[in-house]
């Protein structure tokens with residue numbers, strides 16, 4: 187049985203009960219006053235010092251997975267999860283459009299880590315200990331059949347994040363784990379025997395080992411760690427170019443987008459407000475800090491045919507001109523781009539699309555080839571990618587020992603998940619980092 191409690195007066199207590207391996211969700215409408223009835227007047231929950239061997243701050247993917255690993259390996263170990271929200275695993279529930287893209291298929295770890303703009307190198311060791319393959323095995327062994335898609339994204343076969351949540355709650359429920367919701371930790375202090383935590387309402391908790399799994403951009407300061415500033419990662423770009431956004435819906439499978447020193451390849455989608463698609467998302471992720479400094483206002487270059495040089499494109503146009511002199515320049519693309527996009531490229535090259543190829547001078551062909559190879563797009567802002575909001579920033583990586591996930595500055599303190607300065611591109615990589623660091627931290631907590 188897993189208890190959900192709260193620390194403030196008059197709050198609702200929600201409980202999950204487990205029957206026959208299935209998690210049924212019951213909601214108990216108890217007020218805290220009812221719950222502590224019978225205790226001495228001065229022994230209100232507020233003034234009680236609660237304690238556990240291990241406290242996990244944050245009931246997200248990383249914290250709950252760490253708790254599940256501990257609960258399974260040491261069912262008697264007393265663990266307390268403190269979650270400030272009304273429920274654990276809130277982000278997992280909405281992840282991947284409620285389908286939960288929990289990981290990505292992995293040909294090899296070296297390739298896998300290329301999907302982490304920050305933290306890939308540090309994750310090599312942890313991924314070898316508990317990587318995507320082990321994650322998939324873990325969930326399948328815990329009753330969640332998985333389905334890898336053609337693009338490598340892995341989802342529960344049932345297409346619902348509830349199955350992931352239930353597997354975690356069930357496993358956590360097999361141990362001596364208590365989950366307290368509405369329990370926001372506001373201060374952490376260290377003493378000889380471990381840690382003392384203070385909640386937003388003034389009550390306290392103590393433990394000998396502490397796992398901070400507080401998610402993106404949030405860490406309770408006071409233990410000497412440096413927090414890299416948090417900025418958004420994984421977003422789409424807006425543009426002021428209305429003729430360009432009039433082409434909304436066009437997808438080009440393989441483009442190269444660049445800005446400053448950044449360059450990414452992949453598919454691009456023209457949207458009503460700008461551009462999206464894997465190439466853009468990767469650029470936003472790898473360039474998160476640079477683009478934040480530019481306040482999301484910069485010029486992006488799109489190479490619509492990166493597999494061919496500008497000279498090769500020019501030669502294709504030249505051959506086409508010789509073969510079809512009477513066709514109109516703006517009506518049909520000789521290089522396989524959509525005709526609406528082609529028309530815009532011809533116009534932006536300063537060439538009249540109604541003229542015939544045969545009358546088009548070589549210098550016009552060169553200008554068109556140049557626009558195909560390098561199309562400037564003014565980026566004027568950003569948008570969320572679907573509802574996915576990932577931050578880059580968090581606890582500085584070199585202050586953490588990635589063999590154990592223990593702090594190098596404060597023994598007994600561990601980190602897991604997005605609280606670290608680690609983030610991945612879209613496709614299941616962020617949750618994978620949470621499972622992996624949660625598992626490695628749990629194994630160290632068990633030592």
Ligand SMILES: Cc1cc2nc3c(=O)[nH]c(=O)nc-3n(C[C@H](O)[C@H](O)[C@H](O)COP(=O)(O)OP(=O)(O)OC[C@H]3O[C@@H](n4cnc5c(N)ncnc54)[C@H](O)[C@@H]3O)c2cc1C
Pocket residue numbers: 243244245246247248249268269270271274275276277278280281282283286287288289369370371372399400401402404406573574575576602603604605613614615616617618620
């Ligand atoms: C809409 C959306 C969709 C996403 N889809 C995907 C996807 O399909 N695949 C993927 O890989 N990634 C996805 N992500 C990213 C992924 O969800 C996160 O990377 C992952 O959940 C991080 O897990 P975490 O446990 O580190 O942090 P979180 O899930 O943020 O959990 C941290 C928890 O700590 C609690 N907390 C914070 N501070 C305190 C405090 N002081 N006291 C007590 N509790 C505290 C928070 O309330 C929270 O519940 C998505 C993100 C969003 C927002």
